Amino acid sequence: MAILIIAEHDNSTLKPATLHAVSAAALIGDDLEILVAGESCQSVAEQASKVAGISKVYLADDTAYGHQLAENVAPLVAELGKNFSHILAPSTTTGKNLMPRVAALLDVGLQSDVIAVEGADTFKRPIYAGNAIATVRSLDEIKLLTVRTTAFDAAAAEGGSASTETLTELYDSGLSRFISEEVAKSDRPELTSAPVVVSGGRGMGNGENFALIERLADKLGAAVGASRAAVDAGFVPNDMQVGQTGKIVAPDLYIAVGISGAIQHLAGMKDSKVIVAINKDEEAPIFQVADYGLVADLFEAVPALESKL
Template structure:
């Protein structure tokens, strides 16, 4: 078996960098077994390719560096992955916005089923994935000749980013569908860790009452070196931007420490954070569902508890 992993990368003020979720995806590939190849598709991606070549367990890195793949437009990247993927037993990508955008198109072009957001590998053709907002775990077996799979990063411990020495090979194939074009983007600038990569996450919910009150969470997060998230209720109420949303329809996180402030604990939110190693809940409602999953719970007024906690750190 040979497995193709689609590398995910981020573009920030320091240029393009390999996304941490790629290491978790390679870990899932290693559980399946066989040779692991990584595809890096984009423009000006030399540094990303070099980082991919150093990932432990990777045998080969395929590099498609072309303007057609700039910004990873799925209409262009998907045909490339489908063309290359015909020679592989499995195609894996992290269940990020990029992975979710590209792999369904790949599965359609290969005329195979897709298995979404696996959290464990039972065998080369059998996997588990959460359903019903994580309240049930389905075991899925695929007989497809090429198995197209997205990986929930929180389900697999990342492999080492260093220690590998994969061969790097250029890919000449160029696919430009001409059906979409990149217009622009606005990059959110923050000195805090990105949510999905943060070891500590502080999140606020409807109990924060308004967006201005998130200043209490920002102050605490800055002392802890934490990322700041929010529940869907807080985002829908306009307190904060939707890129801060943690939950089934937001970002899936599993930090070492998750502090839920003023969050009731709706199923939608729990699906995005219940795999956190330690969960701390602060809520004045002692009947809030969040306390059922919390390792530590504090029944208190958050506007008193959070400043006291921040002062004590």
């Protein structure tokens, strides 16, 4: 039986998170199909049909799916998914919102945040904020997974030529309505896929001082992140939070500035290839995971670093 992957998109572009889920699916089997549910999302279906390894794309195009409301998308996925051995979605806020609802409709369990595929029914996933790794076997006939995108390489976006089937049965529950959205606009790379991330913590002191981080990030072509402490203090918005309950990142280079290194922050960035920590407290736990630690006043070190790049 085939494997169904739920596409992550904004009705115009297929998000890279989908490509990571495709790679995870390819470790389970080779008959891979994608569902694109959205509104006026024909172009997403075209992009999905080109992804390497995909044999078929299902397109469900209706106002009811425009904002990915789980109340409407979940019954669609559950109905289509009955004929699949596995259903996968990236472990984004959209995937996490949708997949448990699908699981309950199918009366099956869900393996959240999978980081390794050990077999068709056996997976690894972090528990206790990444302080333990569980190997679990799914006992259900249809296996549902959300996959951590940083744990799997992206599948090639080009090279495939899948056929497209349009789904016409409409699921509009009427339980929820989209009201509004405040989406951060930024020219910087996306946090979860950027090769370099510069993050600031409570040590930044206030939101204005994040300009230092932004200038360094722009010099490096980096995304800007933050610790929970900096978000809770209102320095920066929630979409910048790196950590167990925020975004999980694994860039080539992660620069932590004024971040002490609480367990829940480390859970979100410790798989980065190279970690740099700049902190004036030499006892800060962040230095225990940093490849290069600089004990210094960030207000001097960060501008100095920027000028030397």
